[in-house]
Amino acid sequence: MAIHQSKIARNIWLGIENLLLHKLRSFLTMLGVVFGVGSVVAMLAVGEGASKEALQRIQKLGSNNIIINSLKSIEEEGSSTQNSHMSIYGLTYLDYERISSNFPNVQQVAPAKLIRKESKAGSNILELRIVGTTSEWFKLVPRQLLAGRVFDQGDVDNFSAAAVLTEFGARRLLANRNTIGQPIKIGGDSFEVVGIIKNEEGMAGNIQIPDQQVDAYVPLSTVRKYFGDIFFKRTSGSRTLEMVELHQIIVQVDDVKYVESTAAGIERMLQNFHKKQDYVMSVPLALLKEAEATKRRFNIVLGSIASISLLVGGIGIMNIMLASVTERTREIGIRRAIGAKRSQIISQFLIETVVLSTLGGFVGLAMGIIIPLIITYFAKMPTVITMQSVILPLFISVGIGIVFGLYPAINAARVDPIIALRHE
Amino acid sequence: MDLVTFKNIHKVYEMGAEPVRALDGVDIGFQKGSFWAIMGPSGSGKSTMMNILGCLDRPTFGQYFLEDKDVSKMADDDLSEIRLKYIGFIFQSFNLIPQLTVQKNIELPLYYLGWDAEKSAERAKVLAAKVGLETRLNHRPSQLSGGQMQRVAVARSLAVDPHLILADEPTGNLDSKTGDQIMELLTELNKEGTTIIMVTHEPDIAAYAHHRLHMRDGKVERIDSN
Ligand SMILES: Nc1ncnc2c1ncn2[C@@H]1O[C@H](COP(=O)(O)OP(=O)(O)OP(=O)(O)O)[C@@H](O)[C@H]1O
Ligand SMILES: [Mg+2]
Numbered sequence: 001m002a003i004h005q006s007k008i009a010r011n012i013w014l015g016i017e018n019l020l021l022h023k024l025r026s027f028l029t030m031l032g033v034v035f036g037v038g039s040v041v042a043m044l045a046v047g048e049g050a051s052k053e054a055l056q057r058i059q060k061l062g063s064n065n066i067i068i069n070s071l072k073s074i075e076e077e078g079s080s081t082q083n084s085h086m087s088i089y090g091l092t093y094l095d096y097e098r099i100s101s102n103f104p105n106v107q108q109v110a111p112a113k114l115i116r117k118e119s120k121a122g123s124n125i126l127e128l129r130i131v132g133t134t135s136e137w138f139k140l141v142p143r144q145l146l147a148g149r150v151f152d153q154g155d156v157d158n159f160s161a162a163a164v165l166t167e168f169g170a171r172r173l174l175a176n177r178n179t180i181g182q183p184i185k186i187g188g189d190s191f192e193v194v195g196i197i198k199n200e201e202g203m204a205g206n207i208q209i210p211d212q213q214v215d216a217y218v219p220l221s222t223v224r225k226y227f228g229d230i231f232f233k234r235t236s237g238s239r240t241l242e243m244v245e246l247h248q249i250i251v252q253v254d255d256v257k258y259v260e261s262t263a264a265g266i267e268r269m270l271q272n273f274h275k276k277q278d279y280v281m282s283v284p285l286a287l288l289k290e291a292e293a294t295k296r297r298f299n300i301v302l303g304s305i306a307s308i309s310l311l312v313g314g315i316g317i318m319n320i321m322l323a324s325v326t327e328r329t330r331e332i333g334i335r336r337a338i339g340a341k342r343s344q345i346i347s348q349f350l351i352e353t354v355v356l357s358t359l360g361g362f363v364g365l366a367m368g369i370i371i372p373l374i375i376t377y378f379a380k381m382p383t384v385i386t387m388q389s390v391i392l393p394l395f396i397s398v399g400i401g402i403v404f405g406l407y408p409a410i411n412a413a414r415v416d417p418i419i420a421l422r423h424e
Numbered sequence: 425m426d427l428v429t430f431k432n433i434h435k436v437y438e439m440g441a442e443p444v445r446a447l448d449g450v451d452i453g454f455q456k457g458s459f460w461a462i463m464g465p466s467g468s469g470k471s472t473m474m475n476i477l478g479c480l481d482r483p484t485f486g487q488y489f490l491e492d493k494d495v496s497k498m499a500d501d502d503l504s505e506i507r508l509k510y511i512g513f514i515f516q517s518f519n520l521i522p523q524l525t526v527q528k529n530i531e532l533p534l535y536y537l538g539w540d541a542e543k544s545a546e547r548a549k550v551l552a553a554k555v556g557l558e559t560r561l562n563h564r565p566s567q568l569s570g571g572q573m574q575r576v577a578v579a580r581s582l583a584v585d586p587h588l589i590l591a592d593e594p595t596g597n598l599d600s601k602t603g604d605q606i607m608e609l610l611t612e613l614n615k616e617g618t619t620i621i622m623v624t625h626e627p628d629i630a631a632y633a634h635h636r637l638h639m640r641d642g643k644v645e646r647i648d649s650n
Contacts, residue, residue, distance in 0.1 A: 018523070330519070333519075334519045334521055334532075335536075336504070337507065337519075338507065338508065338513070338532055338533050339504050339506075339508025339511075339536050340504060340508075340536050341501050341504040342500060342504075344536065417480050418475050418480050421519060
C-alpha cells in the first residue's frame with residue numbers, strides 16, 4: 001500500500017528521529033520552553049480566572065448603577081462609645097428625593113432602610129434583615145421570582161404589611177408549609193408573605209452585593225410607620241441608639257456614558273447637605289474600569305515575565321543547536337558533498353529546532369493546563385483557560401524554534417564541505 | 425569524448441607572503457568510461473584536484489567542463505545539483521553518517537533527489553545486494569568492518585547512477601585484501617560504464633586503473649597507460 005508522505009511530514013519525521021538519538025539531551029533542551037510556556041499558560045489562567053470573577057461580580061451590580069451607603073463617620077464612632085448619646089448620621093429621605101428629581105440622567109432610584117428584626121412563623125424564629133424599599137429595588141437588583149409577587153407602588157402607597165422573602169428565609173421560617181399568603185411576625189407586627197425571590201450574596205470587587213440571605217423586603221412606608229427611624233444598635237457589650245433614615249440608595253443612570261458625571265453631581269450635592277462624610281459612594285463602572293486596567297497591567301507584567309522565560313528557553317535551545325552543529329560538522333560535510341544545497345541544510349536544522357521547541361510548547365501547554373486545575377482544586381481559586389492562552393504560546397513556541405534555530409542552521413549551511421570532510 | 429576537461433586549471437591559496445600553488449596550470453581530459461589513478465607525493469595537489477573535479481571547490485583560474493557544461497563559474501546551488509546528479513564520492517575515511525542505518529546512508533542522495541521513501545528503500549536494497557551487504561541493511565556504520573563501510577560508501581555513490589565516481593584513497597584505511605575487494609568492485613562498475621578517478625599512493629592499487637596520472641608541485645608530471 002503506497003502511503004504518500006508529504007515532504008514536510010517526512011522532514012519533520014527525520015527531525016524527530018534525530019532528536020530521539022539524544023533523548024535526554026533533547027528533553028533537557030526542551031525544558032526551558034516547557035517551563036516558559038507552562039508558566040505562561042498557568043499564569044494567564046489564574047489571572048484570567050481572577051479578573052473574570054471580579055468582572056462578573058461587578059457587572060452583577062450593574063454598570064449603570066451608583067450605590068451610596070450610609071456610613072457612621074469616624075469621630076462619631078469614637079464618641080458614641082463613651083456615653084450613650086444618640087448618633088445621627090447617614091442618608092436622608094431628602095437626599096433620596098433630591099437625587100430622584102434633580103438629575104436629568106437618573107432613571108430610577110431605590111432607597112433602602114435596613115433594620116435587623118427577629119421574626120417568627122409558628123415556632124420558627126429567624127433574625128431577618130428588613131429591607132424597607134420601593135418597587136424600584138426589584139428592577140435595580142433583579143432577582144428571579146420563585147413564587148408569588150414582589151410588591152408594587154400600590155403597596156408602598158397603602159403601607160401594606162407585605163413581605164418578600166428570600167428562598168433561604170422562606171425555607172427557615174415557613175419550612176414546608178404553603179408559603180405564599182402566610183402570616184409571619186416581624187418584631188411583633190404581623191406581615192403577609194407575598195413572594196419569594198432567589199438571592200445572591202457576597203462581594204463584588206470591594207462592594208457588598210446589596211442583598212443578603214436573610215433579607216425580607218417590605219415597603220419603605222410600612223417600615224417607617226412600624227419601626228421608625230431610631231433603633232438600638234448592639235455593639236460589643238453596650239447598646240447605642242442610632243438614627244439613620246436610609247442606609248442605602250441605589251441609583252440607575254439612563255446611559256453608561258453619564259454614570260461618572262452623574263456620580264460626581266450627586267457627590268457634590270451630598271457634600272453640600274452633609275456636614276460630615278457619613279456616606280460612601282461606589283460606582284461599579286469605575287470599579288469595572290479599574291479591574292480592567294488592573295488586568296491590563298497584570299497582562300503586561302505577565303507578558304514580560306513570560307517573554308523573559310521564553311527568551312531563556314530560546315537561548316537554551318540555540319546554545320544546544322550550535323553545539324550540535326559543531327558536533328555534526330562532518331555529517332554536514334557529507335550531506336553537502338553528496339549534493340545537499342545550503343537551503344536544505346538550513347531547513348534540516350531549522351526543522352529540528354522547531355520540532356524541539358514545538359514539542360516543548362505542547363508539553364508546556366499540558367503543564368500549564370494541569371497546574372491551574374490543581375490550583376482550582378486545592379486553593380479554590382477560579383482559573384480560566386481561554387482559547388487565546390492556548391494558541392498564543394503554541395505560536396510562540398514555533399516562533400522560538402524559528403528565531404533561535406535560524407542562526408545555528410545558517411551556521412550549519414556555512415560549513416565548508418572540504419574542511420568538514422577532513423574534520424575528525 | 426571527454427567527460428571532464430581541465431583547461432589551464434590553477435588553484436592558489438594565498439597564505440602569508442608566499443602563495444601556495446596547489447594546482448599550477450593543469451590541462452587534461454578524462455574520457456568517458458575511463459579509469460584513472462592519480463598519484464604523486466604528498467602535497468602535490470591530488471586532493472585539490474579531486475575537490476575541483478567533484479565540484480566541491482572552484483578553481484582560482486581556468487576552465488572546467490563537465491560534458492559540455494562549464495562548471496568553473498557555477499553558483500553554489502548549481503554545483504550542489506551537479507554533485508547530486510553526476511558525481512559519486514568515495515572517501516578514505518568512508519564518511520558515512522553514523523546515526524543512520526546502512527539503508528538510510530545508501531538512500532541519502534535519493535532523499536535529496538526527492539524520491540519517495542518506498543522507491544528509495546527498494547533501490548537501496550538492490551545496491552546493498554550489489555556490494556554484498558543485503559543482510560546488513562539495518563546495521564549502523566559502527567557495527568561494520570572497514571571494508572563493509574567502504575562498500576556502503578560505494579553503494580551510496582552509485583545511488584543516483586553517477587557519470588563519475590571520485591575516490592580519494594579509497595583503500596587507504598583498508599588492509600590489502602579488503603582493498604583488493606573494493607578495487608574489484610570499482611573495476612566492475614567501470615566495466616558497466618562509469619568513469620572512475622581515484623587517488624592512491626599504492627602502485628598495486630593504481631595498477632587496477634587504465635591510466636596513471638603523476639602529479640608534482642601542482643603540475644601533471646607524466647601519464648602512463650596500460
Ligand atoms: N585549504 C588550504 N589552504 C591552504 N593551503 C592548502 C589548502 N588545501 C591544500 N593546501 C595546500 O595545497 C597543496 C596541495 O594539497 P593537497 O591536499 O592537494 O595534496 P595531496 O596531493 O592530496 O597530498 P596528500 O597525498 O598528503 O593527501 C599542499 O601544499 C597544501 O598544503
Ligand atoms: Mg590528499
